[in-house]
Amino acid sequence: MTRVRILRNDGSKQWWQEYDVEPRKGSTVLDLLLNIRETHDHTLAFRHSCQMGSCGSCGMVINGKPSLACQTRIADLKSEPLFNDTIRIEPLYSYPVIKDLVVDLDDFVNKHKSIKPYIIRKNPEELEEAPMEFRVTPAENLNFIQFDYCIMCGLCVAACPTVSLDPQFTGPQALAQAYRYIADPRDEGFNERQSILDTSHGVWRCHFAGSCSYVCPKGVDPAKAIQLLKREILKRKFVRGKAGASVAVVVQPEKSISNAPKAPPLDFKMEADQHE
């Protein structure tokens, strides 16, 4: 048997509640919570969905560490040196709690939106029609793809000591996303974002505790992104001529020869451009 202690909340009060459950081989914390809800207590509220670490729903604090329940195996918790036979589960820190493990994410998603998380082009028409792709080399992809792994689970914000002291701080998730777009060779929106980022509640508030990167379940490394963002801002301010990523150009296809198979001849005559 494993004892699970959950910090519950009904909107007016909070209390610790304990459940004893039997984990199976390979069980995760999410498995235990589902088991508790389905067989012990139907009123327990927590979010979950994909069960494979992609959707970002099941963030919670497990034995003191912000974690995804679906990716936290009981066996791994038990092998930690300070494990004392109880799994302790709390709602994510720094967010208002709505019920049990369900927290309010409105501020989180608004901060993400505030940094203009989309490709910006000087000529916006280029985003409306795409006869061909932009050319981006595999090496250029590597400049930003790691920061594009963000599943918006919010763990980094729960772990960040600065967020807990300055609620206006843009926060590790949104800042990492700002860098993701700025480092993308297709983006030309640095200037539009600078006034949001280059402030005392923006990048300069981060004092590089690094806890965001420690808890990130997808290896995004927001702490690194924020330092790169600081460098980028300084570079563009003080080092003329070295600023910015290369801007992607539209490719021209090249002719080459093929030996791919052909579709069988049509049995019915089609009108030209029937459905194009």
Next chain:
Amino acid sequence: MEQLDYDVIIVGSGLAGLRTAIEILRRDNGRLGIKVALISKLYLMRSHSVSAEGGTSAVLYPEEGDSFELYAWDTIKGSDFLADQDAVWRFVHLATQEIRLIERWGVPWNRREDGRIEQRWFGGLSFPRATYAQDKTGFFEMRTLYDTLLKYDNWDRFDEHFVTSLVLDGNKFVGFNTIDLKTGNMRFFRGKAGIIATGGNGQMYRITSTASSSTGDGYGIAYNAGIPLKDMEFVQFHPTGLVPKGLLITEAARGEGAYLKNADGERFMKKYAPSKMELAPRDIVSRSIMTEIREGRGVKDEATGIQHVWLDMTHLGKEKIEQKLPFIREMGFKYVGIDIVNEPMPVRPTTHYEMGGINTDIDGKVQSLSGPIKGLWAAGEAACVSIQGSNRLGSNGTNECLVYGYIVGNDVYNYILKENPPMPNIPAGKLEQEQDRIFSGILGKESGGEDVYQIKDELKDTMEKYVHVYRTAEELETAVKKVKELKNRYKDIRLTDRGHTFNYNLQHALELGFLLDQAEITAFGALMRTESRGAHARLDYPKRDDEHWLKHTLAVKGADGPSFSYIPVRITMWKPVARVY
């Protein structure tokens, strides 16, 4: 009940829902000032589309030998000739622009050395046209569409609103009833146009790659409103679900060269699809694995007793795995404690995709038995156009969401532009009736003793056991009977959670109601279809029967279960031939 008016209401925030929203907003660009409501029972960005892994097919390199004809042929042959060919022809043409458009919006497609978009092999393809971003293609597509949507102002998000019913006035769309999960209050959304993009229903099954949110809500509200569901007996089993839960191990693993091996270490696909081997379409690979298991060449998982085969990637090398399959490696570490660089993965077929869905025409307009429902569309897995016929090819799901998001978005925009429809009137008593059904009929009900989760458990076991890859009349009859029994018991459910804030007990009860109906339609439709076609394999009727069954199934809700009728398949390019790989 609170009432909100919007020009357009989109239910579902996966790829199809987001793409539809963007298309309407960018075409309008403030001209008509169309106001869009985007409703999701999850938080936006949590939809199951994020779990799509391997790729999105499109013709990008005609100069290297790919063609629209070849892509259409692959799709139609893959569908075992149940796809509507005029729809497929249009679909393959539109996929190309979708890939390039979302490239400009930020999708980090894998690239060739010269910076052009890279593609790879997928099952049932005659050309490597699966366009991919590592093995998280659906995730990156979702991120890009979600972020791009944030550029626009003229829409409101309604996260965590559960849709309980669709309201029609005769053959006209009126709106959706929802429960705001945060407050527990009901809200009615009224609109000129509605779009159902709620995905599939894999949660009918025990072993499934689908998220716990895939409970067929869109099918359910349509069916309850009298709209036919098409071809629901065609459930796709993805060949490689990770044992024990069935989490998705992408087909791209085999696209990159992984082997399937039985207990004897034999690459058994050589017996079933000698030319395509591991890259045969999903229905064929799933049947091959189940045959190996049935004939005693499976491997038994020690912890659970589940029979499986091996997916072996050890010959691919660490570098290739890190570049092209990093997520699969992560899943190996996190869920089974192995490194796929050195060890094979235990896999077996897992419920993955519903080929069927809400009956629509080629533009995604919802069709009842007596003609179109004015102002209502469906897109993505929720819809059945039919592009996928009786078996979807891998890499054809995400692009149906994108292409139909584009098609439906345009169609909705043109409808509002040209017809300037007024806000519909709400039929008298409809909202009060729904409020009574939910609050007095389910939430506040004091009688009965059946438990939601107990019934759901039995449903999953029933479907897993009797409505699986291989089917027989006897098993399907057992399933129909059992589901009927569960439906009866469902009338006696009683909730333990009587609260209003995030009452998941209530949400799960409503979802279960949808799933029970769909299980019945699936099992019953499969029993009726006395042939084997695509994902529907009957041991007692092992051959495809074009003379009697080259037709789509339509299931409409009757007084005592579904009633079935059939409509022809549109054959405009190729006559059906034997399907050999």
